[in-house]
Amino acid sequence: MSGLDDLAGIGADRRRGGYSRHVFDDAERHLREWFVEQAERRGLAVETDANTNIWAWWGNPGPGAVVTGSHLDSVPGGGAFDGPLGVVSALEAVDLLRERGFRPRAPLALVVFSEEEGGRFGVPCLGSRLMTGTIHPDRARGLRDSDGLTFAEAMGSFGADPARIGRDDDALGRIAAFVELHVEQGKGLIDLNRPIAVADSILGHGRWRFRFRGQGNHAGATLIDDRNDPMIPAARLVLAARDAAAATRDGRATVGRLVPTPGGTNVIASAVDVHLDARAPRDARALVDDLAGQAREFAAQEGCHVDVVEESFGDTVHFDPTLRDRLRTVLGDAPTLPTGAGHDAGVLAAETPTAMLFVRNPTGISHAPEEHATAEDCEEGSHALARVLAELAG
Incomplete structure (x- = not known):
């Protein structure tokens, strides 16, 4: 053409x-x-x-x-x-x-x-x-x-x-x-x-932002047991999203963007934004509500907090x-x-x-x-x- x-x-x-x-x-x-x-x-x-x-x-x-x-x-x-x-x-x-x-x-x-x-x-x-x-x-x-x-x-x-x-x-x-x-x-x-x-x-589909907040710190000087690393619950959410979609008939869940702050290779992040796209023929929000509950558990286990924001949704x-x-x-x-x-x-x-x-x-x-x-x-x-x-x- x-x-x-x-x-x-x-x-x-x-x-x-x-x-x-x-x-x-x-x-x-x-x-x-x-x-x-x-x-x-x-x-x-x-x-x-x-x-x-x-x-x-x-x-x-x-x-x-x-x-x-x-x-x-x-x-x-x-x-x-x-x-x-x-x-x-x-x-x-x-x-x-x-x-x-x-x-x-x-x-x-x-x-x-x-x-x-x-x-x-x-x-x-x-x-x-x-x-x-x-x-x-x-x-x-x-x-x-x-x-x-x-x-x-x-x-x-x-x-x-x-x-x-x-x-x-x-x-x-x-x-x-x-x-x-x-x-x-x-x-x-x-x-x-x-x-x-x-x-x-x-x-039906929408976009959500999960913001995990922890404690930024030095990657070399901070012992593993002393960390509140928001990247850990963020990574677990990526895997959980795949499992949740697979368990939902014709469901899809995708993390296409993950943004750590401040984003240095030798820095434990202080916050991580996980951008989730979720879709399902019936109530995609229910799929995300389940993931939000899991995200709160993941965050608590790492001594972190999470906020969930719905950025867009269409039934x-x-x-x-x-x-x-x-x-x-x-x-x-x-x-x-x-x-x-x-x-x-x-x-x-x-x-x-x-x-x-x-x-x-x-x-x-x-x-x-x-x-x-x-x-x-x-x-x-x-x-x-x-x-x-x-x-x-x-």
Whole structure:
């Protein structure tokens, strides 16, 4: 896909491999500029809302709109397809529809949501959460990145006004249906030997921070029996999370980030932050409540303390069945798949009918440089999205 080729050099991460593109950084800014240029080249009217989501309109903005799009940011060292494929496919779907002489009877919009991965400020789907009011603006403004910069400060440096963020009833009131195309982040389509699927549901999932506090000290001068080392209960929690997930039907628990303070090799840490991602089809919070109890026991045994903070949570999402079945019919009885990955479509599902299309990932790997989709399957995805948009907007 030519659009993905355009983005290939932007945000490449030489240390991790893959791409690191985070909200308001130079790479993400270049991606935004690319999208605006591409949309305007197609004669679409572009606007950026108060939550820094970008909208490109085919037809006059208004109620009853059919909306498609995704995001352009990435996890640290992420793949090339997660997010950008949905944006590029939306642009290509517009091209395909115009080649066929299609003119939408309902407004049609392309959207790029801001900070979907939460790679910089820790809360996923931040642009859609702000738009739907599922995160309070004050909390969002106070989120900090790894350098201590707040979301409000970064937003101000980007040229946007953090005082204006929050629920956007005008934007929500325009949307009649939202369809997000995304590379599949698993092996479902490999097993089915199909290039395209329609999403059925999203696992309930959230992020929690466990902060273990002990006594910082000298690694060489402090006897083992004299230590209150928070790294010990932190390490035990990592293992306990794996066991708890294995004991939960279709559960997942992952520690992807562990941050010791002060972080010296020859220093016993004074505190350790363990960032946990937990997912389950039924009550992911129950899984974490069990782990929190274990964490308190682990901390007490080492003479430490632990605080647990829920950073984000989304319950299990079942996509609108009428819209889902309509898409399946348009696409020739496409298969349906659940997903364990969160998406902006899942956040919007509480406000408006939403659906998702998945494009086969022949590696079955995502959030890593090995993430992939073939040119043939990407083309199939663009054509599928075009057929869906023609059905919904025609």
